[in-house]
Amino acid sequence: MKPSTQEDKVIDEGRQGEAVTSVEVVASIMTSQGYETTRNAEDADVVLINTCSIRENAEIRVRKRLGDFKKRKESNPDLVVGILGCMAERLKKSLLEEEKLVDLVAGPDAYRDLPNLVDEVGTGQKAVNVLLSRDETYADISPVRLDQGGVSAFVTIMRGCDNMCSFCVVPFTRGRERSRDPHTIVNECKELFNAGYREVTLLGQNVDSYRWNLSSKGEIKDDTQPTTNFAQLMEMVALVSPDLRVRFSTSHPKDMTDDVLEIMEKYENICEYIHLPVQSGHTDVLHRMNRGYSREWYLDRIDAIRRIVSNCAISTDIISGFCGETEEEHKATLSLMDEVCYEYAYMFKYSERPKTLAERRFDDDVPEDVKGRRLIEIIDKQNAHSLATNQKDIGKMYKILVEGPSRRSAEQYCGRNGRNSMVIFDRNGVEKGQYVMVKITDCTSATLLGEYIETCPSA
Ligand code: 5AD
Numbered sequence: 283m284k285p286s287t288q289e290d291k292v293i294d295e296g297r298q299g300e301a302v303t304s305v306e307v308v309a310s311i312m313t314s315q316g317y318e319t320t321r322n323a324e325d326a327d328v329v330l331i332n333t334c335s336i337r338e339n340a341e342i343r344v345r346k347r348l349g350d351f352k353k354r355k356e357s358n359p360d361l362v363v364g365i366l367g368c369m370a371e372r373l374k375k376s377l378l379e380e381e382k383l384v385d386l387v388a389g390p391d392a393y394r395d396l397p398n399l400v401d402e403v404g405t406g407q408k409a410v411n412v413l414l415s416r417d418e419t420y421a422d423i424s425p426v427r428l429d430q431g432g433v434s435a436f437v438t439i440m441r442g443c444d445n446m447c448s449f450c451v452v453p454f455t456r457g458r459e460r461s462r463d464p465h466t467i468v469n470e471c472k473e474l475f476n477a478g479y480r481e482v483t484l485l486g487q488n489v490d491s492y493r494w495n496l497s498s499k500g501e502i503k504d505d506t507q508p509t510t511n512f513a514q515l516m517e518m519v520a521l522v523s524p525d526l527r528v529r530f531s532t533s534h535p536k537d538m539t540d541d542v543l544e545i546m547e548k549y550e551n552i553c554e555y556i557h558l559p560v561q562s563g564h565t566d567v568l569h570r571m572n573r574g575y576s577r578e579w580y581l582d583r584i585d586a587i588r589r590i591v592s593n594c595a596i597s598t599d600i601i602s603g604f605c606g607e608t609e610e611e612h613k614a615t616l617s618l619m620d621e622v623c624y625e626y627a628y629m630f631k632y633s634e635r636p637k638t639l640a641e642r643r644f645d646d647d648v649p650e651d652v653k654g655r656r657l658i659e660i661i662d663k664q665n666a667h668s669l670a671t672n673q674k675d676i677g678k679m680y681k682i683l684v685e686g687p688s689r690r691s692a693e694q695y696c697g698r699n700g701r702n703s704m705v706i707f708d709r710n711g712v713e714k715g716q717y718v719m720v721k722i723t724d725c726t727s728a729t730l731l732g733e734y735i736e737t738c739p740s741a
C-alpha cells in the first residue's frame with residue numbers, strides 16, 4: 283500500500299461530518315433566498331465548493347476539482363464559482379488571483395453573507411468575505427438535510443478551536459472556539475428524530491470543552507454562572523428519545539473527564555465509541571506538538587474509558603514523521619498502539635501548514651521516505667489490530683441501526699453497532715432506520731458479517 287494513496291483516501295469522520303453540516307447550513311441560507319439545490323452540477327448557476335486546509339493534499343484536491351469547472355465556465359461565463367471554508371479563509375483574496383475562474387471567496391463565518399456575495403458577483407465584481415467571528419454559531423439556522431430520508435445526521439455543537447496544536451491550521455482558519463446554545467441543539471435533534479432520523483453525531487473540534495452559560499456569547503469562560511457542560515448536553519440529547527442514538531466527535535485527551543464517560547455508561551442510546559486522537563506515543567513529540575498531555579496521561583484516560591464504559595471501542599488519529607521525530611519516538615507510537623489496541627485509526631504523514639507554530643518553530647526535517655516508511659509501519663500495525671478486535675466480536679450479538687443496502691448486494695443490508703463497526707447481514711425484510719439484533723459470524727479487518735436474529739421493538 284502506498285502511504286500517499288492511503289492518506290488520500292482517508293477522510294476522518296469528524297471532518298467529513300463538519301463538511302456535511304457546513305454544506306447543509308449554506309443550503310439553508312441559500313434556499314431561504316429563493317435558490318434551489320441540485321444533485322447535478324451541470325444544472326447549477328452557482329457552484330460553491332466547500333474546502334478543508336488541514337493537510338496539503340486536501341488543498342491540492344480542491345485545485346484539481348476547480349480544473350473540472352474550467353470548460354463549463356468558458357461555455358457559460360455567467361456561472362458563479364465560489365470557494366468556501368478553510369481554504370478560503372487561509373488564502374483570502376489571493377485565491378482570486380491564483381485561480382482565475384473563482385468569483386467568490388467566503389470564510390467559515392461568512393455564510394450568512396453568501397446571497398449578497400453572489401449578488402455582488404452578478405454585478406460583475408469579485409466578492410470576498412473572510413471575516414472570522416467570535417460568536418457566529420449558526421445556532422438559529424436549521425440545516426437543510428440534503429440526504430432526505432436519511433438515518434444519521436451530524437449536529438454542530440461548537441465551532442472553532444482555542445487549542446494551538448503546533449501542526450494544525452484549524453485555529454487560523456476556523457477562529458476562536460464558541461459553543462452553541464444547548465436548547466437549539468436539542469431542538470434540532472428533536473426535529474431530526476421527528477423527521478425519521480435515528481442517529482445524531484454531535485460535532486466539535488474539542489467537544490470536551492463545550493461550555494454554555496447565560497453570560498456566554500462567544501467568550502464562555504465565566505464559570506460562576508450555571509453552566510451546561512458536554513456531559514450535561516449529551517444527557518439532554520440522550521433524553522430526546524431512547525430510539526435516537528447519540529455519537530460525538532472529537533474528544534481531546536487533555537480535557538476528557540470521567541463525567542462524560544459516566545453519562546455514556548448511564549444511557550443505552552449513547553454509543554460506546556470514542557474517537558480520542560493521540561497523534562504520537564512519545565511525550566517529547568506530544569510536547570513539541572503542544573498537545574497538552576503526556577503519554578502517561580493519555581494512557582490514564584484510556585484506562586478510565588475501559589473502567590467506566592462497558593465494551594467501548596476507541597479510535598485515534600496518528601501523525602507520522604512530525605518535526606524532529608526520532609526512530610525511538612516513532613517506536614513509542616507503535617508501542618502505544620500495542621498497549622491500546624485501537625479498533626480503528628486515521629493515519630497521516632505530517633504535512634507542514636503555513637502560519638502554524640510548527641512551521642515557525644521547527645524544521646520539517648524527517649525525510650519523505652522515512653515519513654512514508656513509518657506511516658506504513660503504523661498502518662500495518664493498525665490493520666492487524668482492527669482484524670484482531672473484529673475477530674473478538676465473532677459469536678457476539680449486537681444491536682444494529684439499519685442504514686440500507688450494502689454496497690455489494692441489494693439483498694444484503696448494513697448498519698453500525700454502538701461501537702461504530704459496520705455490520706453486513708442478509709436483509710430478511712428489514713427496513714432502513716430499524717434497530718435489529720444481529721449475531722456476528724465472521725469478519726474482515728474492515729467489516730463484521732452477521733446473521734439477522736430479530737427486529738427490535740420501538741421504545
Ligand atoms: N499534517 C498531518 N496531519 C495533520 N492533522 C492535522 N494537521 C495535520 C498536519 N499538518 C491530522 C491530525 C488531526 C486530524 C484531523 O488531521 O491527526 O487529528
Ligand code: SF4
Nearest residue numbers: 443445447450452487
Ligand atoms: Fe487542531 Fe488541535 Fe484544535 Fe484539533 S484540538 S482542531 S488538532 S488545534
